[in-house]
Amino acid sequence: MSTTAIAVAEHENYLNKEYGIKSWLLTTDHKRIALLYLMSITFFFFIGGFFALLIRLELLTPAGDLVQADTYNKLFTMHGMVMVFFFLIPVVPATLGNFLVPMMIGAKDLAFPRINLLSWYLYMIGGVLIMHCMLTGGVDTGWTFYTPYSTAFTNTKIIEAGLAAFVAGFSSIFTGLNFIVTVHRMRAPGMTWSRLPLFIWSQYATSIIMILGTPVIAITIVLVAAERLFHLGIFDPKLGGDPLLFQHLFWFYSHPAVYIMILPSMGIISEIIPCFSRKRIFGYKFVALSSIGIAVLGFLVWAHHMFVAGMSVYAALVFSFLSFLVAIPSAIKIFNWTATMYKGSISYQTPMLYAFGFLGLFTIGGLTGLFLASLGIDVHVTDTYFVVAHFHYIMVGGVLMGYLGGMHFWWPKISGRMYPEGWGRLAALIVFIGFNLTFFPQFILGYLGMPRRYWDYSHMPEFQILNVLSTAGSTILGVGYLLPMVYFLWSMRYGKLAPDNPWNAAGLEWKTSSPPTTYNFDETPVVDFEAYDYEHIPDREVPGES
């Protein structure tokens, strides 16, 4: 991003305070670091998206004709790795979280500004490694690195890809650490725990998972490397290891990791819905504590990924039951958001449209998760497109919808400019349609028995029609993602100047200027109001309406 493109508002703010590449690369301002992250994460999103489009293109026809089988394996591996480790995990905490956590609690910055910058550099080092790995041959194990294939058989670049995830993992540990200390230590006077915005609660819960889960995946990667390089018998049965041990360790992190992805988006939804319903959130305490509940229970369900892998059936029963439990806090949130809207005065601005999308799509994703958590059904649909559809409903329909909603909601604060509301709504609609067209057919495909990770389905040509629909949907979805990118950039120069509080929203971040000054507040705010105090905030004509 060129800094001159943001020749914004008159007042001095974090964007125009200093210019030049050095003022960005050496910044310790949480808001600038958020923008550094925003640019790099967006870059990786488009890399991951590019692989996705190639996958869909290959599946347009039953024959494996576009790429070789080996190449296809690498395509879905690199797609998964980039999207999981370099997009979904960091996307909300590192961008909106970085930007908003200090501001929402009335602080000047995060507790450890330099560690924050370090986390971005680590992310970038991981990013360079994964790019290098990609360009020099890639990996073909799937993002899950299952052993013994990954340690004893494949001759692709496991070590380098593992190292990339390892390094990026530390960036996420640092972010989590920073958030936890900041929330404990740096709240403004009067900002009690029960007045914290729900976005903060969700970031806090996410940070717990990041800190307690990430070291386990890191050490697992080290063990894979040790077995691969030095033939230490850990996972390979030939060497006296146990392959399922890998899956236990991997999913001990990677199931909670899916909550690292979704919790922050849930936090965004908790901010958007009260604002555009002009009502206090229904059941604040329950929504807040359900985030913690999800973070804790999320650690108890991992082996639902291993039901058919040969684990003990008794343990499978326990994990199946625990998986059902984790749906409860998610359901609490869904019901409380719905109750918040009840009799609210709802307006259909772009962020709210994304929130609607989130509600519907996350619910479908979550409920199909329960199907999968039932042993009998899982045996039938595991490793089929049903699973692929399940997690895309959550990761794309949930996480991404929440993220886009949040980007629109806070864009006026971030950039000091309004995005074009009409285009915003159009893009939200396109994303919703494209998404469902892409992924709904995959539920049916999976249920009918189409396996995942196949590159050729010429022995089952009847699956083509649904695959064509899915591929068509993915191109629509692609357009839906490009649009916001274009008009956000456009608005930085041509958008209307944003007022400090364009949505008449509650929350400290709306009490600073748009864009904020370097230290966010001229003087430390004192909080003498409850969160989501919408009864006491007058309605106002919402600007950006055309």
Add this chain to the structure above:
Amino acid sequence: MAEHSSSVGFYILIFAILLVLTATTVGAAFINLGPLNPILALGIATVKALLVVLFFMHVKGASEKMTKVVILAGLFWLLLLLGLTLADYGTRLWS
């Protein structure tokens, strides 16, 4: 916070103990003690971890309650990892 046992020599001593324990682990791996081998290795590893946590991470002497909470949480999570994993290994042969 910085006062307790912070002389450089002390840390070097701890580091030396860690190295000796590492050597002991490696050495013990060459002697066949049957089922005692893993027990010994894990025992030494636990002592090493304790040394790191208590001294390098300054938990010994820390007055903050939060420090204890954090450590207990970490241990509890480790217990979850081990416990639920063993729920699989422990019951595989039942049927």
